Amino acid sequence: MNETNATTETTVTATEVVLPGKVEPSGLRPVQRELPAPTTGQALVRVESTAVSFAESAMRRGRYYGQPAFPFVPGYDLVGVVEAVGPGVAGALLGRRVAALTKTGGWATAVLLPAADLVEVPDGIGPDDAETLIVNGLTAYQMLHRSAKVQAGQTVLVTGAAGGVGSVLVQLARHAGARVIGTASGRHHAALRELGVEPVDYRDPELASRIRELAPDGVDAAFDHLGGASVSLSYRLLNRTGTLVSYSIAAALDDTRPILLDFLPLLAKLAFWNYAPTHRHASFYDIWAGAGKPDSAKREAFRARLRTDLTHVFGLLRDGVLTAKIAARFPLTEAAAALELAESSARTALGKIILTP
Template sequence: MSEMRASAEATVTVTEVLLPGKVAPSGLRLVRRALPAPAAGQARVRVESTAVSFAERAMSRGRYYGQPPFPFVPGYDLVGVVEAVGPGVDPALVGRRVAALTKTGGWTTAALLTAADLVEVPDGIDPDEAETLIVNGLTAYQMLHRSAKARAGQTVLVLGAAGGVGSVLVQLAQDAGARVIGTASPRHHQALRALGVEPIDYRDPDLAARVRELAPGGVDAVFDHLGGASASLSYRLLNRSGTLVSYSIAAKLDDTRPLLLDFLPLLAKLTFWNYLPTRRHATFYDVWAGAGKPDSAKREAFRSRMRTDLTHLFGLLRDGVLTARIAARFPLDEVVAAMELAESSARTDLGKIILTP
């Protein structure tokens, strides 16, 4: 106990990746700073695994809704081991492997986090594999089961089926008994077929016709990360009682106009469609929806839902129902190369790009 208290009171030096502004990957900077001891309710987590996601790519362009002012440390999620805790936190947490959804701050060797936001990772699960299921897994699981309420025998269309979210989503849909059609670059089609997905070239000018050939009556759900015109096409591909789940505006990633000029029209379309006299439904999914303020009752409900879903996902990974899809691994000090790969159109492997501090 005395050793734990001494550790909790100590200041440690960490290495972080700083995003100084709207920069290319080469503009990312490695910095060192002193990390204070955990305050009341906090835990210090030694980071074992974090990752590059679409969010960091958007943040580097100033295109992620709700991102903090520059400069800041990116990193949407992480897995690590609790090294020390502050007052009011159970000392038994020290030494436990945990996962955290952070939005920012994950690209570091150690982080101070609110202990109540941590989710324990079961023994025997590799930290890099666990990392693939935090934001990507939660997004995929909650869209499929909480938004679309997918059932066995349905047909779903996953846009971007080779990406971080898509590669988890297709596995979860198949575990639910759904048939999966997925769009991707042809270089990913063989890997998708191996997963049981029916692939379509995302650049096919007759993409809608290809989907209709596979599902003449329309699909039961579409998961659309592109937004814009793609959302309208996705809605038309639904059957008479289908659900469109939109969860990003990736098609507008490189636009220079204000983000709200793209985001608000999408929300307006989704809302308008729900007022039409049909049984179709359209929604926008946000992993942070309903989070509320850190000390609110809403936040407690959000934490409970996240813990329940993420624990379930870890169980599916442990039992072999899910396979962690890792596109590449880089040490934290090679974050520039990791971001360049994430930006590359020549990327060939499915899944997430991992950073290991």
Template structure:
């Protein structure tokens, strides 16, 4: 039987196919000063891991490393300087890497308590995806009641939360997705459009002849040009990924810099439109800095708000599938499949 401080981790050894992911066991040291040992209850697969295994996620660590952008778990031990009352509490953490494991050592100050009444897998759908959706909607775009927004990839992990939050804010929502997801999206209050429609822009203009107030674009590349053109005279474009470049052979840094340059150029034009790139880690600062403390406070406030919406039944977790950690290769393969048949997040249960 596994000891308290033993963990099974998924290691990404290099640029490999999903089947190349390795399960490795190692002994964790006791929590150090300011640390907590968290027994992981749920983590998930996101676009970031698909990019990382191709070596195409800007700022990823050198191979080999343990992927996993976020997690939910229970605190089992704490180190010196950490309140012992944290032991036994269910917490969430934004990690960027390291979450695909049965147990992890984390900085206790980065943990956000999960309210009672929310399951681990439900809470997991809301960490990076919920933060991204909430901060883009209310911070970047400042969407208000009566506005019309366009969500690209409305059936994905971020998209399914974003459309619900937009509807909660009183906005009309148009969402692109595969036709197989249209009925489920309508149930969430979305007006769906087939993302593969060769006349996609024309279909959206039929629904919003005067343009939309905000577009949330995860594709990058040529998609942002179309997204910008679909805005009304005072609309806001929020780009938050470069998913369309996943299989591109060009430099990720150059692609990203080209996108940022384009957004900046649009903002210099004498129009009422605005364009920006959202990054959940923006303003994180260095460990121990005032910026890092402000970043932690913002994450805790916004994530707690999203958890409360879920607890109160105003936000429904959309789970596409659940896999044990030992079947991570199948989970990643499903995540990257063009034929996904379910909405939302793919959960890993350690």
């Protein structure tokens, strides 16, 4: 690729939303910061869309494993346009809409990122629609196809089927030809039925019996985001060769203990089930697994896998196989209200909560 010296010698003023410590959403602080010109291998991205995910709710409580020390800027992913690049970066990237998985830093109007971490968004896909599929689409696609390897004709159980990850996962599973049973609040059942899901109320005291009625022999795969009693139930609902994929411990969000005291028992439980004399399999999905250190061979392989999978998911969106599910939109400066909605039991919309700088 042709390289460019299209760097900028002037600074850019970015608005960022800072998480100063373990605070309520109202404690988030918008600040302004001068960004320097991009250095070697970097790109300056003007953010068009970012979002609220479960991670931010956990981080503000200090309960996301591996989060940075306070204060920091949250924001697990973003979509934006490349406005400047540093030495060694292809000039063709300038002006392109890109997506990035950041873990933190996305709640800003502009960011400096390694150009190697950017994935181009296909023409015809808007920034908000693309944003719904970065962390959520990658998580759903990789759990379904890389972890559980779900096949046409199989039956899968998705807990939290109306959530950010769940609403993508059920669409991908249906596209793969799987039958989908999804747990969700009753207010979301009609929308889930439109997606081809057989919904079950997660608050039903006879939840296990209801799912057993739908899948008497058990499900081929279960995807659980709650942990605790829910992950045990999901495992029991597998058929004799089923696969369980756990990907969060949302049930422990409000716990006050150190996060490892909830996380390690879950990993031990999954490992124990794999050593049990059955043909079932259980695993924990981590979107950052295998990332390695920056500039390592592992990091390059991780980037290649991420780019391949996300590009495929974007293609499904462009082709109409997937529908972007947007629960609500807020200006970036109203991130506190967006986070409050994400954590509210009164939330009525299905999908992702978007922040628009």
